[in-house]
Amino acid sequence: MSKVRTRFAPSPTGFLHVGGLRTALYSYLFAKKNNGTFILRIEDTDQKRTVEGAVKNLIDTLNWAGLNFDEGPYIQSERLELYKKHAQQLINEGKAYYCFCSSEKLEASRQAQIAAKLPPAYDKHCRDLNPIESQKRVDAGEKFVIRMKVPLEGEISFTDIIRGEVTISCKNVDDQVLLKTDGFPTYHLAFVIDDHYMDITHIIRGEEWLSSAPKHIILFKYFGWEMPQMAHLPLLLNPDKSKLSKRQGDVAVEDYKAKGYLKEALINFVALLGWNPGSTKEIFTMEELIQEFSLERVGKSGSIFNVEKLNWFNQQHLRLKTDDQIIELIKPILIENFGDKFGDKFPTIISKNY
Ligand code: GLU
Numbered sequence: 001m002s003k004v005r006t007r008f009a010p011s012p013t014g015f016l017h018v019g020g021l022r023t024a025l026y027s028y029l030f031a032k033k034n035n036g037t038f039i040l041r042i043e044d045t046d047q048k049r050t051v052e053g054a055v056k057n058l059i060d061t062l063n064w065a066g067l068n069f070d071e072g073p074y075i076q077s078e079r080l081e082l083y084k085k086h087a088q089q090l091i092n093e094g095k096a097y098y099c100f101c102s103s104e105k106l107e108a109s110r111q112a113q114i115a116a117k118l119p120p121a122y123d124k125h126c127r128d129l130n131p132i133e134s135q136k137r138v139d140a141g142e143k144f145v146i147r148m149k150v151p152l153e154g155e156i157s158f159t160d161i162i163r164g165e166v167t168i169s170c171k172n173v174d175d176q177v178l179l180k181t182d183g184f185p186t187y188h189l190a191f192v193i194d195d196h197y198m199d200i201t202h203i204i205r206g207e208e209w210l211s212s213a214p215k216h217i218i219l220f221k222y223f224g225w226e227m228p229q230m231a232h233l234p235l236l237l238n239p240d241k242s243k244l245s246k247r248q249g250d251v252a253v254e255d256y257k258a259k260g261y262l263k264e265a266l267i268n269f270v271a272l273l274g275w276n277p278g279s280t281k282e283i284f285t286m287e288e289l290i291q292e293f294s295l296e297r298v299g300k301s302g303s304i305f306n307v308e309k310l311n312w313f314n315q316q317h318l319r320l321k322t323d324d325q326i327i328e329l330i331k332p333i334l335i336e337n338f339g340d341k342f343g344d345k346f347p348t349i350i351s352k353n354y
């Protein structure tokens with residue numbers, strides 16, 4: 001196997017979701033275990049969702065958790081020319097096409113499909129337009145998006161490290177938009193190009209992307225690039241087995257940090273949400289996780305995010321701390337609330353009197 005390179009590729013939406021922390025952790029552990037490289041890439045191509053200050057916050061939170069990246073952050077919005085060039089290449093090779101449909105037209109067709117109980121998909125209206133005519137319309141300034149031409153027949157099969165053999169018929173794969181009217185790529189185009197140029201060997205990401213994987217495999221093929229291996233992580237669930245949501249508790253890593261949870265506890269807890277060490281051992285340090293982690297031991301079914309269990313991990317990790325370590329942890333909180341009255345004498349004063 002060539003040198004392992006993994007990436008964590010969040011969209012900067014303002015905070016780090018605990019599911020994102022788990023994805024980042026597994027990518028980090030897998031890279032470290034294999035003496036590989038862990039990369040941070042900011043996927044900010046959806047300008048509507050991008051939040052001011054989110055990137056700094058993300059990096060601070062990852063560093064707090066001990067997930068230090070070796071390369072990056074690479075920022076997708078700084079790489080727009082690269083994506084455009086590749087979309088153009090697909091057009092030139094007949095593997096993608098211009099679509100001029102208005103959002104009203106697309107919405108009407110979507111509603112009609114829903115009414116007919118069909119899965120909503122693009123009706124391929126522009127797929128067979130004459131390419132020369134289309135180019136003229138583009139040159140004349142008409143608005144367009146670029147869509148990929150998915151084969152009409154056949155099926156796509158691949159082996160996911162966690163899920164095994166997956167097969168999806170091309171009929172169920174939509175002619176995905178690759179480049180939007182605003183000139184920004186969609187996730188699908190941007191990450192394929194980036195994973196290729198960043199030499200990513202393993203794509204470790206959430207289960208929500210599994211159904212899009214065939215599109216991605218087709219894109220790698222269209223470009224003639226080697227496909228990284230894929231591992232789709234199981235969902236995180238609320239105790240009632242619904243998809244983990246804010247309504248039933250905190251989902252931001254920053255919330256747990258602010259409440260004073262130990263990073264060691266949060267990491268240990270999140271590591272076991274999906275990964276099974278194959279023994280009864282429950283308490284792991286980051287070093288032990290790196291030694292023992294494997295993607296093959298990640299399960300397929302969703303894992304319940306149970307705060308009581310997190311509280312238990314927090315107790316266990318707190319017990320492992322020495323007095324001096326506890327003082328160091330309490331110090332910033334006392335200073336924040338009462339000011340730095342003790343100056344340099346702080347640690348000794350506290351440790352004598354508690
Ligand atoms: N930006 C995507 C997300 O936040 C990344 C998915 C991936 O890792 O490829 O879900």
Ligand code: ZN
Nearest residue numbers: 099100101126
């Ligand atoms: Zn169209």
